[in-house]
Amino acid sequence: MVNKLSSRVLVTGADGFIGKRLCQVLLDNGYTVRAALRRPPHNTELAGVEHVIIGDIGSDSRWEETLKNVDYVVHLAARVHVMNESVRDPLTEYREVNTAGTARLARQAAAQGVKRFIYISSIKVNGDATTGRPFSADDRPDPQDPYGVSKAEAEQQLREISKQMNMEVVTVRPPLVYGSGVGGNFLRLMRLVGSGVPVPLASIRNARSMVSLNNLTDLLLRCLEHPGAANETFLVSDGVDWSTPALLRCIAQHMDISVRLFPFPPAFLRLAGRVSRQSGVVNRLCDSLEVDIGKTRRRLDWVPLQPPSEAVRETVEWYLRTT
Numbered sequence: 001m002v003n004k005l006s007s008r009v010l011v012t013g014a015d016g017f018i019g020k021r022l023c024q025v026l027l028d029n030g031y032t033v034r035a036a037l038r039r040p041p042h043n044t045e046l047a048g049v050e051h052v053i054i055g056d057i058g059s060d061s062r063w064e065e066t067l068k069n070v071d072y073v074v075h076l077a078a079r080v081h082v083m084n085e086s087v088r089d090p091l092t093e094y095r096e097v098n099t100a101g102t103a104r105l106a107r108q109a110a111a112q113g114v115k116r117f118i119y120i121s122s123i124k125v126n127g128d129a130t131t132g133r134p135f136s137a138d139d140r141p142d143p144q145d146p147y148g149v150s151k152a153e154a155e156q157q158l159r160e161i162s163k164q165m166n167m168e169v170v171t172v173r174p175p176l177v178y179g180s181g182v183g184g185n186f187l188r189l190m191r192l193v194g195s196g197v198p199v200p201l202a203s204i205r206n207a208r209s210m211v212s213l214n215n216l217t218d219l220l221l222r223c224l225e226h227p228g229a230a231n232e233t234f235l236v237s238d239g240v241d242w243s244t245p246a247l248l249r250c251i252a253q254h255m256d257i258s259v260r261l262f263p264f265p266p267a268f269l270r271l272a273g274r275v276s277r278q279s280g281v282v283n284r285l286c287d288s289l290e291v292d293i294g295k296t297r298r299r300l301d302w303v304p305l306q307p308p309s310e311a312v313r314e315t316v317e318w319y320l321r322t323t
Contacts, residue, residue: 013077094150124148179213200264212311
Protein backbone atom coordinates (compact mmCIF):
# COMPACT_ATOMS: atom_id res chain seq x y z
CA MET A 1 0.00 0.00 0.00
CA VAL A 2 0.99 3.63 -0.51
CA ASN A 3 2.71 5.34 2.44
CA LYS A 4 0.77 8.59 2.16
CA LEU A 5 2.68 10.54 4.79
CA SER A 6 5.93 10.28 2.85
CA SER A 7 4.56 10.19 -0.71
CA ARG A 8 4.74 13.15 -3.08
CA VAL A 9 2.34 13.32 -6.02
CA LEU A 10 2.98 15.54 -9.04
CA VAL A 11 -0.27 16.73 -10.63
CA THR A 12 -0.04 18.34 -14.07
CA GLY A 13 -2.90 20.60 -15.13
CA ALA A 14 -3.42 21.21 -11.42
CA ASP A 15 -5.17 24.54 -11.96
CA GLY A 16 -7.84 23.03 -14.21
CA PHE A 17 -11.38 21.89 -13.46
CA ILE A 18 -10.33 18.37 -12.46
CA GLY A 19 -6.88 19.28 -11.18
CA LYS A 20 -8.00 21.69 -8.47
CA ARG A 21 -10.39 19.14 -6.98
CA LEU A 22 -7.87 16.33 -7.23
CA CYS A 23 -5.19 18.35 -5.42
CA GLN A 24 -7.61 18.95 -2.55
CA VAL A 25 -8.59 15.27 -2.41
CA LEU A 26 -4.93 14.26 -2.28
CA LEU A 27 -4.20 16.77 0.47
CA ASP A 28 -7.21 15.57 2.45
CA ASN A 29 -5.86 12.03 2.18
CA GLY A 30 -2.43 12.86 3.53
CA TYR A 31 -0.32 13.21 0.39
CA THR A 32 2.24 15.90 -0.34
CA VAL A 33 1.15 17.53 -3.60
CA ARG A 34 3.30 19.28 -6.17
CA ALA A 35 1.27 21.21 -8.76
CA ALA A 36 2.72 21.70 -12.23
CA LEU A 37 1.24 24.90 -13.67
CA ARG A 38 1.56 26.87 -16.88
CA ARG A 39 1.45 30.15 -14.94
CA PRO A 40 1.33 31.30 -11.29
CA PRO A 41 -2.01 30.56 -9.57
CA HIS A 42 -4.57 33.25 -8.75
CA ASN A 43 -5.12 34.39 -5.14
CA THR A 44 -5.42 31.45 -2.76
CA GLU A 45 -6.10 28.68 -5.29
CA LEU A 46 -4.21 25.48 -4.61
CA ALA A 47 -3.30 26.49 -1.08
CA GLY A 48 -1.21 23.88 0.70
CA VAL A 49 0.49 22.49 -2.40
CA GLU A 50 3.93 23.08 -3.88
CA HIS A 51 3.76 25.20 -7.04
CA VAL A 52 6.08 24.62 -10.00
CA ILE A 53 5.68 26.74 -13.15
CA ILE A 54 6.44 24.64 -16.22
CA GLY A 55 4.89 26.67 -19.07
CA ASP A 56 3.61 24.89 -22.15
CA ILE A 57 3.99 21.13 -22.40
CA GLY A 58 5.55 19.59 -25.48
CA SER A 59 8.23 17.37 -26.93
CA ASP A 60 11.08 19.47 -25.50
CA SER A 61 9.75 20.13 -21.96
CA ARG A 62 12.27 19.78 -19.16
CA TRP A 63 10.89 17.96 -16.13
CA GLU A 64 14.00 16.92 -14.19
CA GLU A 65 13.72 19.50 -11.40
CA THR A 66 9.94 19.20 -11.18
CA LEU A 67 10.20 15.42 -10.77
CA LYS A 68 12.74 15.41 -7.97
CA ASN A 69 11.54 13.35 -4.99
CA VAL A 70 8.23 12.59 -6.73
CA ASP A 71 6.73 9.15 -6.14
CA TYR A 72 3.60 9.37 -8.29
CA VAL A 73 2.48 11.42 -11.30
CA VAL A 74 -1.11 12.19 -12.25
CA HIS A 75 -1.02 13.65 -15.76
CA LEU A 76 -4.11 15.77 -16.44
CA ALA A 77 -2.61 18.52 -18.60
CA ALA A 78 -3.58 18.28 -22.28
CA ARG A 79 -4.54 20.20 -25.35
CA VAL A 80 -8.26 19.74 -24.87
CA HIS A 81 -10.87 18.90 -27.46
CA VAL A 82 -12.58 21.93 -29.02
CA MET A 83 -15.75 21.93 -31.08
CA ASN A 84 -14.68 24.39 -33.77
CA GLU A 85 -10.96 23.84 -34.36
CA SER A 86 -9.29 26.86 -35.98
CA VAL A 87 -5.70 25.70 -36.61
CA ARG A 88 -4.72 24.43 -40.05
CA ASP A 89 -3.29 21.10 -38.87
CA PRO A 90 -5.03 20.14 -35.61
CA LEU A 91 -3.56 16.63 -35.45
CA THR A 92 -0.01 18.00 -35.34
CA GLU A 93 -0.99 20.43 -32.58
CA TYR A 94 -2.67 17.72 -30.53
CA ARG A 95 0.23 15.33 -31.01
CA GLU A 96 2.80 17.86 -29.82
CA VAL A 97 1.10 18.27 -26.42
CA ASN A 98 -0.94 15.12 -25.88
CA THR A 99 1.36 12.52 -27.44
CA ALA A 100 4.93 13.85 -27.54
CA GLY A 101 4.48 15.93 -24.38
CA THR A 102 3.08 12.98 -22.45
CA ALA A 103 5.83 10.63 -23.62
CA ARG A 104 8.50 13.20 -22.70
CA LEU A 105 7.10 13.53 -19.17
CA ALA A 106 6.75 9.77 -18.73
CA ARG A 107 10.30 8.99 -19.84
CA GLN A 108 11.75 11.58 -17.50
CA ALA A 109 9.47 10.38 -14.69
CA ALA A 110 10.67 6.80 -15.14
CA ALA A 111 14.29 7.97 -15.23
CA GLN A 112 13.73 9.80 -11.93
CA GLY A 113 12.35 6.67 -10.28
CA VAL A 114 8.62 7.55 -10.24
CA LYS A 115 6.70 4.46 -9.13
CA ARG A 116 3.37 4.95 -10.88
CA PHE A 117 2.18 7.23 -13.69
CA ILE A 118 -1.58 7.82 -13.94
CA TYR A 119 -2.69 9.11 -17.34
CA ILE A 120 -6.08 10.75 -17.77
CA SER A 121 -6.96 9.91 -21.34
CA SER A 122 -10.44 10.17 -22.90
CA ILE A 123 -13.34 7.94 -23.88
CA LYS A 124 -12.81 9.37 -27.36
CA VAL A 125 -10.02 6.80 -27.69
CA ASN A 126 -12.83 4.23 -27.93
CA GLY A 127 -14.87 6.34 -30.34
CA ASP A 128 -17.56 9.00 -30.51
CA ALA A 129 -20.73 6.95 -30.11
CA THR A 130 -22.02 3.51 -29.17
CA THR A 131 -24.55 1.40 -31.02
CA GLY A 132 -25.87 -1.79 -29.47
CA ARG A 133 -23.40 -2.19 -26.60
CA PRO A 134 -21.31 0.02 -24.30
CA PHE A 135 -17.62 0.67 -24.77
CA SER A 136 -15.34 -1.48 -22.63
CA ALA A 137 -11.79 -0.90 -21.46
CA ASP A 138 -10.47 -3.74 -23.60
CA ASP A 139 -12.10 -2.68 -26.88
CA ARG A 140 -9.79 -1.94 -29.78
CA PRO A 141 -9.29 1.86 -29.95
CA ASP A 142 -11.29 3.59 -32.66
CA PRO A 143 -10.73 7.37 -32.30
CA GLN A 144 -12.66 9.49 -34.76
CA ASP A 145 -10.94 12.88 -34.50
CA PRO A 146 -7.44 14.34 -34.02
CA TYR A 147 -7.90 14.74 -30.27
CA GLY A 148 -8.86 11.09 -29.83
CA VAL A 149 -6.02 9.98 -32.11
CA SER A 150 -3.47 11.94 -30.07
CA LYS A 151 -4.74 10.40 -26.83
CA ALA A 152 -4.68 6.87 -28.28
CA GLU A 153 -1.13 7.38 -29.51
CA ALA A 154 -0.09 8.64 -26.07
CA GLU A 155 -1.53 5.51 -24.46
CA GLN A 156 0.50 3.34 -26.83
CA GLN A 157 3.70 5.21 -26.08
CA LEU A 158 3.07 4.92 -22.34
CA ARG A 159 2.69 1.14 -22.65
CA GLU A 160 6.06 0.96 -24.41
CA ILE A 161 7.74 3.23 -21.86
CA SER A 162 6.33 1.15 -19.01
CA LYS A 163 7.84 -2.03 -20.48
CA GLN A 164 11.18 -0.43 -21.31
CA MET A 165 11.70 1.52 -18.08
CA ASN A 166 9.85 -0.50 -15.43
CA MET A 167 7.37 2.20 -14.36
CA GLU A 168 3.75 1.31 -13.62
CA VAL A 169 1.23 3.11 -15.84
CA VAL A 170 -2.50 3.42 -15.19
CA THR A 171 -4.79 4.82 -17.88
CA VAL A 172 -8.24 6.24 -17.15
CA ARG A 173 -10.65 7.21 -19.95
CA PRO A 174 -13.46 9.45 -18.65
CA PRO A 175 -16.54 10.51 -20.61
CA LEU A 176 -18.04 13.96 -19.98
CA VAL A 177 -17.02 15.20 -16.50
CA TYR A 178 -19.31 17.57 -14.60
CA GLY A 179 -19.46 19.21 -11.20
CA SER A 180 -19.01 22.60 -9.55
CA GLY A 181 -16.91 24.79 -11.82
CA VAL A 182 -17.74 22.86 -14.99
CA GLY A 183 -17.48 24.47 -18.41
CA GLY A 184 -18.02 23.10 -21.90
CA ASN A 185 -21.05 21.09 -22.92
CA PHE A 186 -22.58 20.67 -19.47
CA LEU A 187 -22.42 24.41 -18.81
CA ARG A 188 -24.09 25.02 -22.17
CA LEU A 189 -26.90 22.62 -21.23
CA MET A 190 -27.52 24.48 -17.97
CA ARG A 191 -27.60 27.79 -19.81
CA LEU A 192 -30.02 26.33 -22.36
CA VAL A 193 -32.41 25.12 -19.66
CA GLY A 194 -32.13 28.38 -17.74
CA SER A 195 -32.92 30.44 -20.82
CA GLY A 196 -36.45 29.06 -21.05
CA VAL A 197 -36.10 28.66 -24.82
CA PRO A 198 -38.18 25.79 -26.28
CA VAL A 199 -35.91 22.83 -27.04
CA PRO A 200 -36.67 20.37 -29.89
CA LEU A 201 -35.24 17.30 -28.15
CA ALA A 202 -38.26 15.45 -26.73
CA SER A 203 -37.94 12.72 -29.39
CA ILE A 204 -34.35 11.79 -28.56
CA ARG A 205 -33.98 8.23 -27.24
CA ASN A 206 -30.30 7.95 -26.41
CA ALA A 207 -28.17 6.93 -23.43
CA ARG A 208 -25.00 8.76 -22.39
CA SER A 209 -22.55 8.01 -19.61
CA MET A 210 -21.08 10.85 -17.57
CA VAL A 211 -18.94 11.06 -14.46
CA SER A 212 -19.12 13.57 -11.65
CA LEU A 213 -15.99 15.36 -10.53
CA ASN A 214 -16.28 13.70 -7.11
CA ASN A 215 -16.53 10.23 -8.59
CA LEU A 216 -13.64 10.75 -10.99
CA THR A 217 -11.27 12.10 -8.36
CA ASP A 218 -12.25 9.28 -6.01
CA LEU A 219 -11.33 6.77 -8.72
CA LEU A 220 -8.01 8.52 -9.38
CA LEU A 221 -7.22 8.24 -5.69
CA ARG A 222 -8.00 4.52 -5.86
CA CYS A 223 -5.76 4.15 -8.94
CA LEU A 224 -2.93 5.76 -7.02
CA GLU A 225 -3.19 3.30 -4.16
CA HIS A 226 -4.52 0.00 -5.48
CA PRO A 227 -2.04 -2.70 -6.52
CA GLY A 228 -4.53 -4.04 -9.06
CA ALA A 229 -4.42 -0.79 -11.05
CA ALA A 230 -0.85 -1.26 -12.29
CA ASN A 231 -0.51 -1.28 -16.09
CA GLU A 232 -4.27 -1.38 -16.65
CA THR A 233 -6.79 0.76 -18.54
CA PHE A 234 -10.06 1.72 -16.87
CA LEU A 235 -13.30 3.33 -17.96
CA VAL A 236 -15.22 5.41 -15.45
CA SER A 237 -18.75 6.74 -15.08
CA ASP A 238 -21.41 7.39 -12.44
CA GLY A 239 -22.88 3.96 -13.22
CA VAL A 240 -26.10 5.51 -14.56
CA ASP A 241 -26.75 6.61 -18.15
CA TRP A 242 -28.90 9.56 -19.16
CA SER A 243 -31.02 10.34 -22.17
CA THR A 244 -30.66 13.94 -23.24
CA PRO A 245 -34.30 14.79 -22.36
CA ALA A 246 -33.98 13.13 -18.92
CA LEU A 247 -30.82 15.10 -18.15
CA LEU A 248 -32.44 18.37 -19.20
CA ARG A 249 -35.45 17.63 -17.01
CA CYS A 250 -33.22 16.82 -14.05
CA ILE A 251 -31.33 20.09 -14.49
CA ALA A 252 -34.62 21.98 -14.73
CA GLN A 253 -35.96 20.29 -11.60
CA HIS A 254 -32.97 21.50 -9.58
CA MET A 255 -33.42 24.98 -11.06
CA ASP A 256 -37.06 24.81 -9.94
CA ILE A 257 -38.28 25.58 -13.45
CA SER A 258 -39.87 23.61 -16.29
CA VAL A 259 -37.89 22.78 -19.40
CA ARG A 260 -39.85 23.37 -22.60
CA LEU A 261 -39.17 20.22 -24.61
CA PHE A 262 -41.09 19.49 -27.81
CA PRO A 263 -40.79 16.61 -30.30
CA PHE A 264 -38.83 16.97 -33.53
CA PRO A 265 -37.55 14.16 -35.80
CA PRO A 266 -33.89 13.39 -34.95
CA ALA A 267 -33.09 12.97 -38.65
CA PHE A 268 -34.13 16.58 -39.25
CA LEU A 269 -32.03 17.70 -36.29
CA ARG A 270 -29.01 16.02 -37.81
CA LEU A 271 -29.73 17.61 -41.18
CA ALA A 272 -29.97 21.01 -39.53
CA GLY A 273 -26.64 20.32 -37.82
CA ARG A 274 -24.94 19.58 -41.14
CA VAL A 275 -26.40 22.64 -42.82
CA SER A 276 -25.32 24.90 -39.95
CA ARG A 277 -21.94 23.15 -39.56
CA GLN A 278 -22.87 22.16 -36.03
CA SER A 279 -22.97 18.40 -36.55
CA GLY A 280 -20.69 17.82 -33.56
CA VAL A 281 -23.08 19.61 -31.22
CA VAL A 282 -26.16 17.86 -32.61
CA ASN A 283 -24.54 14.42 -32.54
CA ARG A 284 -23.66 14.80 -28.87
CA LEU A 285 -27.29 15.59 -28.13
CA CYS A 286 -28.66 12.72 -30.22
CA ASP A 287 -26.11 9.89 -30.10
CA SER A 288 -25.57 7.32 -27.38
CA LEU A 289 -22.22 6.97 -25.63
CA GLU A 290 -22.32 4.28 -22.95
CA VAL A 291 -19.36 2.88 -21.02
CA ASP A 292 -19.06 -0.40 -19.17
CA ILE A 293 -17.31 0.09 -15.82
CA GLY A 294 -17.51 -3.56 -14.82
CA LYS A 295 -13.74 -4.04 -15.02
CA THR A 296 -13.19 -0.91 -12.90
CA ARG A 297 -15.60 -2.14 -10.24
CA ARG A 298 -14.14 -5.66 -10.11
CA ARG A 299 -10.43 -5.02 -10.32
CA LEU A 300 -10.33 -1.97 -8.04
CA ASP A 301 -13.24 -2.90 -5.76
CA TRP A 302 -14.62 0.53 -6.61
CA VAL A 303 -18.17 1.86 -6.69
CA PRO A 304 -19.17 5.42 -7.60
CA LEU A 305 -19.00 7.57 -4.48
CA GLN A 306 -21.72 10.09 -5.37
CA PRO A 307 -25.21 9.36 -6.77
CA PRO A 308 -25.65 11.14 -10.11
CA SER A 309 -28.85 12.96 -9.09
CA GLU A 310 -26.96 14.47 -6.16
CA ALA A 311 -24.04 15.41 -8.42
CA VAL A 312 -26.35 17.15 -10.90
CA ARG A 313 -28.02 19.02 -8.04
CA GLU A 314 -24.65 20.15 -6.69
CA THR A 315 -23.59 21.32 -10.16
CA VAL A 316 -26.81 23.24 -10.74
CA GLU A 317 -26.57 24.89 -7.33
CA TRP A 318 -23.05 26.05 -8.17
CA TYR A 319 -24.31 27.42 -11.50
CA LEU A 320 -27.16 29.33 -9.84
CA ARG A 321 -24.79 30.83 -7.25
CA THR A 322 -22.35 32.05 -9.87
CA THR A 323 -24.67 33.45 -12.54
